[in-house]
Amino acid sequence: MTATGASSPAWTIRDLTAEDLGWMAAQEERMFGASAWSRELIQHDYLYGLTRYRGLSLEGELVGYSVYGYDGDAFHLLNIAVVPDARGRGLGRALMDDFMAAAREEKAPDAWLEVAVDNVPALALYRSYGFEDVRIRRKYYQPEGIDALVMRVELRGFEPLTP
Numbered sequence: 001m002t003a004t005g006a007s008s009p010a011w012t013i014r015d016l017t018a019e020d021l022g023w024m025a026a027q028e029e030r031m032f033g034a035s036a037w038s039r040e041l042i043q044h045d046y047l048y049g050l051t052r053y054r055g056l057s058l059e060g061e062l063v064g065y066s067v068y069g070y071d072g073d074a075f076h077l078l079n080i081a082v083v084p085d086a087r088g089r090g091l092g093r094a095l096m097d098d099f100m101a102a103a104r105e106e107k108a109p110d111a112w113l114e115v116a117v118d119n120v121p122a123l124a125l126y127r128s129y130g131f132e133d134v135r136i137r138r139k140y141y142q143p144e145g146i147d148a149l150v151m152r153v154e155l156r157g158f159e160p161l162t163p
């Protein structure tokens with residue numbers, strides 16, 4: 001997935017490689033502090049999880065990433081971030097477009113995510129893709145103890161099994 005044009009700088013989204021994981025862990029630490037995904041968790045999930053790690057490069061430099069996965073039933077967004085200096089330029093939306101396209105490609109019935117109830121930018125981003133509130137998970141984000149909002153968007157209607 002790429003974008004070029006006079007008005008928007010070029011960006012590219014690709015799978016992260018094992019060599020990129022150190023960069024991602026450093027961004028996690030910088031952005032999320034105590035609740036960051038650790039290098040060990042990232043490494044283990046990258047190698048053994050049912051997840052896909054995506055990276056967004058702007059002018060050749062990684063500035064954002066997402067992690068998503070499909071368990072054969074529902075599509076899940078597990079992580080998405082743009083480095084602070086690159087925010088507000090449509091790159092979060094580019095990562096969301098990539099996620100939604102992957103979910104549709106899998107013909108997933110719906111997509112799910114969790115977001116901190118006080119994360120105003122992320123909530124606005126997700127709502128703009130049609131995600132709706134499902135339930136609250138109390139004290140989901142530790143160690144801060146912030147509640148998570150579980151959100152879902154339907155991608156296709158219920159298809160009953162035919163005999």
Ligand SMILES: CC(C)(COP(=O)(O)OP(=O)(O)OC[C@H]1O[C@@H](n2cnc3c(N)ncnc32)[C@H](O)[C@@H]1OP(=O)(O)O)[C@@H](O)C(=O)NCCC(=O)NCCS
Binds near residue numbers: 086
């Ligand atoms: C959420 C995040 C990925 C958005 O990235 P971004 O590159 O700044 O987003 P974009 O520029 O593509 O903006 C897309 C939409 O997000 C929302 N948004 C972005 N910044 C916002 C802000 N400061 N306040 C309110 N809404 C905001 C808007 O709906 C915006 O759409 P619009 O430009 O049409 O108004 C980014 O803020 C981030 O990395 N935050 C820290 C990590 C994080 O919280 N991830 C979510 C974990 S659940």
